Amino acid sequence: MDSYSEETVVENVDAPTYVPSIPVPNVQELVRKDPVHVPERYVRNQEDRTQVNEIPHLSSEIPVVDLSLLSTGDVKELNKLDLACKDWGFFQVVNHRVPKEVLQNMKNATTEFFELPLEEKNKYAMPSDDIQGYGHAYVVSEEQTLDWSDALILVVYPTQYRKFKFWPSIPEGYTEIIDTYSKGVKNVGKELLRSISTIMGMDKDAFLGLHNELQALRMNYYPACYRPDHVLGISPHSDTSTITILMQEDQINGLQIKHNGGWVPVNPVPDALVVNVGDVIEILSNGKYKSIEHRAVTNENKARISYASFICPLDHVEVEPLDHLLDSQSPNKMYKKVRYGDYLRSSMKRRMEGKAHTEMAKVEI
């Protein structure tokens, strides 16, 4: 990988462009007009149906790590993080120091935004040549089964990449609220990457400066669904990020992760943040840490909103397994060197389909 510094200077100040997505109907509007009908385009085939292969009793085993202990280098907590990244690829973080009020402001303002009339939200509509704004991503064919959700997607860091035309000014103060929340998440990401650097046998600052740089926020709105068993809020996928930090609602379940071949719900822990290992860490660690498939299911009576912050390298960064992590158990690199920007764009050209997009980085055997 490239060299690191605390604040990487972004030479190209033009925000990068991303692969566009085919426009599809607004799901919230669809439900508003006809709450008791699920159009054919959203209906999953039998094996992808929600309740197949769910293992809810494992939920309580998903690790919960204490960031304040990690920050002090607590060995027991670092070991817990190591196991969480190896065995689960997911964990919840408590004592993360993002004030409760910051989390709550973000939830309140975003709920208000999604409740605005469609014309108002469409002032921030995702254009045909970008994935930022209000709309849908990862729709690449008219035939694909669609997700039961709408999203607002923004690049928040580096600040030069911000496109404020997509940042809603209603409700009042929303722009500042997103900024404050994202700053808090950025700090959590920094602390976590220090700990992940440590458990990967590197200097604790090895990740910083690089992975601090690009942070994108995706706010997912999953309307209530008359037949939650027939649809998925978000299709199974792994994240292309280094790590993802997700805030979910305290009362409403939706996120499920793949574990032991089944789907385990991530029950909300109040005020905790859910973190998952992304593809970049899977590649760097030569598969020791796993970027786990996950999905979101919907609810019959309640809408749910989730807030995913993707912390990623900048486009020019080259990612490949770290030599010092090759050992007698896995002496060969399972992934080849990829330029992150190419990896990300290639994933965006396909629909979300489990881990299919990671093939691009796999060494052919």
Ligand SMILES: O=C(O)CCC(=O)C(=O)O
């Ligand atoms: O809504 C959730 O809990 C999951 C969202 C997610 O996986 C994503 O936005 O990548």
Ligand SMILES: [Fe+2]
């Ligand atoms: Fe995800």
